[in-house]
Amino acid sequence: MKKKGSLDFYLVLATVAVLFVISSICIYGMFYFKLAQIQQLAPVAKLDYMNRMNSVIAPFIIALILLLGICVPKRLLPALWLNRFAVALAVIAGGVSLWLGVKTGLVVVLAASLMLQLIVLALAVGGSQLLYFEKSGYWLRLGSSLVHLGIILFVLDLFFHQYQLLHLILFWVTTGAMVLGMIFCFYAQGVVQFIRARRRN
């Protein structure tokens, strides 16, 4: 159980708020799709509708990716440095977006998140005490790191879906990381017992 008021708590609240907005847009989209009978329209009009909805939801997806970008280094950095990092990341992403387009800017955020998450994972595997986790326990931390790595990889996979081989590799790495992460995170105690029993035998 956690203390209210921690940075983690506010990041969770911010993520919840963004997810709520995304969900509301999704519901609106579903009803609009139904009422405007989009499925009856010509493919061009249908594509236009999808592009319009994409542009509506894009800022919130960007906010979610930025939040993901901030959530990852919170394991590594103290609050002050985390704030500085968040500002720096937003500025760099904004600069790259203006220069090379929004998509490239987001890939930069994701690539930075991926690098940091790999460092977090390596430290978690090594059992480092330098990481800032609200919960203790080797397997739980490892699991949480893997789940977050999986989420980053999944978003990257969405970006690269047109490259079939890369997409499939990314997808299966994502799935493996998520599955292992959830097992370690949700069933940390069971994993410990399993390993102890194996060692005893």
Next chain:
Amino acid sequence: MEIFLPIAFYSRTGHGLLIVLLIFAGLTGLSGASNLCRSAPLLSRTTLFLLTTVVLLFVAGFSGICWFHYQIFQQISLTLPPSFADMLNQQLVDMNRGAEYGLPLYRSDAPPRYLLPLWLENEKYYFWFMCYAVMALVGHLRLKNHRFRAALHLLLAVQVVILFLHTDPFLAPLPKFLAEVAPWFSADMPDGQRFGLFMRLYPKMVFYYNAQYMWFHPPLLFLSYACITMTFVASLFMLIKRDVDIEMLGYDFAKLGYFFLTLGMLLGYPWALKAWGPNWWWDPKICSSIMMWAIYSTYLHTRLYANKPAMWYFTSILGVVCFLAMVFTFLSSFFFPGEHTFVG
């Protein structure tokens, strides 16, 4: 179709079993209703017996579904006259050229057969409710709270009534699938027409009925739906009383459900790319599923702060919202048009 498949026998036996299931589930529900109103438990052992029988009957019916699908696999094959094989394969090679995911070539020695998943059409409800029945039994054995048990029993009875009245998988087994393949068995069909029908049936067989993902994506989601239902009952009780045991049970099922949901949704993604290409965004089912996953993620995160009274209730409300989102997601296939609609 009756010549090839024992439909009448399967239907009669399966429906008979469902009537027995309805009787036992009805008794379980009655016991649940009376236990819910009482301050002391009533007929505990009898209820456990009834619940166990319901689970066993569900498993027996599911074995019947497996048997029927095996009959389909054995009896239904898309066999073409040998003279057509070369022409067909030439056409398939042409079609596969440039396509990201091609169709396998036809082999005269091993014509394509339907390896149908066990959760097709109305069978999905059967599978879903069977999973819930097993989980309700686990919940019953784990917790002594008779009112909580009663709520689980009552919900199970409601599900069996829905199954019997609206979604009986035995009464008219696999109507859409059998209607699709029935023309294949008309004896007087000219060869050219049969060839055309093959070209209509074969892609759907490969990309839908026989898709490997079909064996993982839907059942994982139905397992998660059953887990969400368990969490829903626990969340309702959490709103009434701060009982840590019930909260733990709800959380355990939430973790399991989240695991199944995440994996199920992930495994749907490459399948969607393979079957529909990248233009699947804004499909209502996918939108609502992502929304449900987001609510579920929020539930698991807020649960970390459940030691605060306000967060305890917020978590409970989210558990209820998760269930409502699940119902909404499921019904969206029927109400909102999209890529998933034909599944319903």
